[in-house]
Amino acid sequence: MAKAATAMARSGRASTTELAKFFPDATPVRIPVRLTRVSDGVATFSETTMVEFGTAKEVLFASTLPLEYGDLLRLQNSDGTLDTEACVVALQYHGDRTVVAARFTAVLANWILKS
Numbered sequence: 001m002a003k004a005a006t007a008m009a010r011s012g013r014a015s016t017t018e019l020a021k022f023f024p025d026a027t028p029v030r031i032p033v034r035l036t037r038v039s040d041g042v043a044t045f046s047e048t049t050m051v052e053f054g055t056a057k058e059v060l061f062a063s064t065l066p067l068e069y070g071d072l073l074r075l076q077n078s079d080g081t082l083d084t085e086a087c088v089v090a091l092q093y094h095g096d097r098t099v100v101a102a103r104f105t106a107v108l109a110n111w112i113l114k115s
Contacts, residue, residue, distance in 0.1 A: 016052040016060040019092050019099045026053040026060060027112060033082065036074040037065055043074070051075070054112045059086060060101050067091065073102050084108060 020026040031051040053060040071088045086102035
């Protein structure tokens with residue numbers, strides 16, 4: 001005789017919401033960027049992703065790149081208003097995607113404005 005059962009479905013998409021809880025000033029944003037991992041001044045891996053949360057000093061996004069704590073990243077948006085480097089400060093692994101928090105290596109004035 002068959003028995004009814006329930007199972008929790010796992011989302012295939014990594015969410016930055018859980019990591020954003022550790023950044024109280026994080027504001028939801030949707031900024032498409034070109035993300036490049038830089039090693040010894042050379043671009044090693046690159047992908048297009050979406051910055052989902054931001055603070056005055058950090059960005060949070062999901063990535064498929066092989067990133068580690070301390071990696072240097074270059075973030076560029078399509079119109080060139082964001083072109084900066086950031087260092088990975090937190091990671092959460094979700095299967096083939098990683099949720100990442102990266103801190104800017106230089107001060108950026110007004111990159112994110114709260115209303």
